[in-house]
Amino acid sequence: MLRAVHDCGATRTRSQLTRDLGLARGTASVLVAGLAEDGLLHEEPAPEHARGRPTQVPGPHARGPLALAVDIREDAWELAACELGGRATVLGVRPHDGTPEGVLGPLGETIAAHARRLGSRVIGTGVALAGPVRHGGLVDIAHLGWRSVDVPRLLGLTPAPIVGNDTAFAALAEARRGRLQGVRVGLHLHVDFDLGGVLIVDGRPLAGASGTGAEFGHMPLTGDERPCPCGATGCWSMDVGANALLRHVGLAHGGGRGREQAELVLTTSQEAVTANATALGRGIAALVNAHDPEVVILSGHGAELYERAGETLLAACEPGLMTIRRDHPPRIEASALGWRGSLLGAMESVFDAFLTPEGLGRWRENHLDQGGDTPEEQNVTHSTLKGDKSP
Numbered sequence: 001m002l003r004a005v006h007d008c009g010a011t012r013t014r015s016q017l018t019r020d021l022g023l024a025r026g027t028a029s030v031l032v033a034g035l036a037e038d039g040l041l042h043e044e045p046a047p048e049h050a051r052g053r054p055t056q057v058p059g060p061h062a063r064g065p066l067a068l069a070v071d072i073r074e075d076a077w078e079l080a081a082c083e084l085g086g087r088a089t090v091l092g093v094r095p096h097d098g099t100p101e102g103v104l105g106p107l108g109e110t111i112a113a114h115a116r117r118l119g120s121r122v123i124g125t126g127v128a129l130a131g132p133v134r135h136g137g138l139v140d141i142a143h144l145g146w147r148s149v150d151v152p153r154l155l156g157l158t159p160a161p162i163v164g165n166d167t168a169f170a171a172l173a174e175a176r177r178g179r180l181q182g183v184r185v186g187l188h189l190h191v192d193f194d195l196g197g198v199l200i201v202d203g204r205p206l207a208g209a210s211g212t213g214a215e216f217g218h219m220p221l222t223g224d225e226r227p228c229p230c231g232a233t234g235c236w237s238m239d240v241g242a243n244a245l246l247r248h249v250g251l252a253h254g255g256g257r258g259r260e261q262a263e264l265v266l267t268t269s270q271e272a273v274t275a276n277a278t279a280l281g282r283g284i285a286a287l288v289n290a291h292d293p294e295v296v297i298l299s300g301h302g303a304e305l306y307e308r309a310g311e312t313l314l315a316a317c318e319p320g321l322m323t324i325r326r327d328h329p330p331r332i333e334a335s336a337l338g339w340r341g342s343l344l345g346a347m348e349s350v351f352d353a354f355l356t357p358e359g360l361g362r363w364r365e366n367h368l369d370q371g372g373d374t375p376e377e378q379n380v381t382h383s384t385l386k387g388d389k390s391p
């Protein structure tokens, strides 16, 4: 029930959810009452309903679980608190100096301060980073000179945060509440300072053996031969993203600097946009040949490149497709979540860990006396649940 409420964004009525889950009406109403008593759900009347009995919509409880989610980009981070159902409240956006200590020390303190304020409502923290994440927390961000940075240790949070790659998180969010919903094999490309890519199979980013699978931005897909900061040569991501836009017009680039200037280039230099869109299209063709995805989703600057130079991108993609692919090429679409995908994916990873018997068991232990929508309801449902728990 909680998973269904979360995934639908707390938009479906209790009777719709009852049908979706194949429950008897009485079972659903006992279930919802128990979850309300545990401080996990709260029902509100549907905004509009036909004549007859008012319809209730289960959604987040006012004292219910909160996932903290952070998107650490190369020049700034954004922190949000997210309710069951996925609504995010931004708690802060702050630029940083790009060093591991300068980013993660103050961020860890900020998160800890919010966690103290919000108390036992906080069920965990998810952290998105713009680089490959190995073994749950060792992060490399080539442009910033990060090499095997132990992100959980420097954040210093208890319990340890869930750390993941920004593109993989963006793709996870897209699979849950965007254009990759119900897609069996999809390709997600996230463009910020450079390009990240990941393959989504049955709603999950393909993780790889150590967690760093599908680094498509670091494949030689465009015939370039320059060395990439990642250590390889001729990487695709050298030609797509803010760094590539800046380089194209002869401006300084790298080190996570120049976001505003790159946005200006995006709106004023058709030549730089064309070069980026062409490289993006050529690389997409190679990946489509390899993976046969149903759809290719573009987020971040990728969506803007597609909007500004979609024809150029498609014209660069088509000649690279095998004949068998050219007859039925996959759809190429802009993300439904814009720049928010990585943050929302970090949130999803926290709820994935919470919506388990272990996660809910811990919540119940910490909230034995705190639930209840109203004192009256609490008294009624409390005795019912007590009966269930201690036969």
Ligand SMILES: [Zn+2]
Pocket (backbone or CB within 6 Å): 217, 218, 219, 228, 229, 230, 231, 232, 233, 235
């Ligand atoms: Zn590279």
